[in-house]
Amino acid sequence: MMSTEVWVTARFVTKAGMVDEMKKHLRELVLAVRLEKGCLFDDCVQDSDDPHAFTFIEHWETMADFDAHVVGAPSKKWAAATGHMVAEPCVIRHFKSMWS
Numbered sequence: 001m002m003s004t005e006v007w008v009t010a011r012f013v014t015k016a017g018m019v020d021e022m023k024k025h026l027r028e029l030v031l032a033v034r035l036e037k038g039c040l041f042d043d044c045v046q047d048s049d050d051p052h053a054f055t056f057i058e059h060w061e062t063m064a065d066f067d068a069h070v071v072g073a074p075s076k077k078w079a080a081a082t083g084h085m086v087a088e089p090c091v092i093r094h095f096k097s098m099w100s
Contacts, residue, residue, distance in 0.1 A: 005040070006063050007095040010056040013088040019051055025082050026054065032074035033058070038065025052087065063094070 014022045026044045033042045038061040047053035060066040069075060 003097065004062045005097065006060050006066055007097065008056070008058040008060065008066055008092065009095070010058075010090045010092045012054060012086055012090040013050070014052045014054065014085050015087040016052065018085040022054070022082060022085050025078055025085075029074055029078040033069060036065070036069050036072060036074070038062060039069070066094075 023046075030042055030044050033039055039058070040061060041059035042056070043058075044054055044056050047055070058066070058069075060069070
């Protein structure tokens with residue numbers, strides 16, 4: 001039986017001078033997302049070579065769970081609070097485990 005689980009990365013770049021404020025919002029978002037239905041893993045990492053670049057790494061039970069997350073309250077709250085801080089739009093990629 002094929003797994004319906006999906007891995008997602010979402011990379012974005014923060015404007016100069018906004019990194020510390022963005023980190024505060026990212027921590028709040030990650031803690032909220034970890035409680036969402038279908039979230040198996042959620043974290044946000046900062047690029048070692050470019051401190052303005054961040055990547056969400058997420059693992060969801062289903063694509064429907066991820067889709068619900070994108071339009072959910074925590075994501076909307078984060079986007080509204082940080083939209084002015086983002087220098088480049090998010091690049092979202094979806095992955096399936098090769099072990100499923």
